[in-house]
Amino acid sequence: MLLRCTILLFCAVMGSGVAPISENVRIRLQGTTDGLDSRGEGFAALTEHVALWNGDDASLPAPDLLALAKNASEFRGALFNIFGVVELSTQLDTPxxxxxELFVRAESGTLFGVYLVGEQIPRVGATLRAPAVFYKTMEIAGSDGQLRSYPTFVTASVVVATPALPDVTQKMFLLIPALLFVSGILYIVVKNKNKQPPRNRERVHSSDVIEAAKETATQLPDNASDALAAMYEEDELI
Incomplete structure (x- = not known):
């Protein structure tokens, strides 16, 4: 209980566009039940609360996900700075x-849930960092049939930090200087080539060609087969 009060006091002192929950919201959270995949009055109170947020607060502490899963009631309503990669994203039904509803994997490999209020939803595979209020733990059955508990948070899309440029985009920017360098070299090579004087080609007179053709024609037999055989023989001698 002391730890929870310390965290809430820390959030109140820091004071930002990410406000801690009010006493009214805390009262509405009292009926929250951990473990069940359900959303009631406490969930409605948190979604209404985060909808009023209008800024980021990177100074919030990172959550101890294992501690939250074991002692959810001690941390319910506390503010944290969550960080991870989005694994799954679905829209909740009415009301x-x-x-x-996002499933996010932390750097430690632990999975946690995030309820995101707003229209801007991070894509699957994107990095998510945002201030969030701890809601409760939920249990989900794994492929082995065992129930596993994972913490869930509530936040708003307006306070989700814009992720850095993807690695592919960064690599493309790094390639730009190299491409400019190669283009400069090609330009210099082409420019120098155009400056070289044209080669003097020996002009072949048509009379020489005709005379050579006459000599070749007189040496070949009149018969087409014999002429072809003679040409093969000349090729072999050459």
């Missing part, structure tokens, strides 16, 4: 229109 929770406009809210997306």
């Amino acid at each position: 929770w229109n406009g809210i997306a």
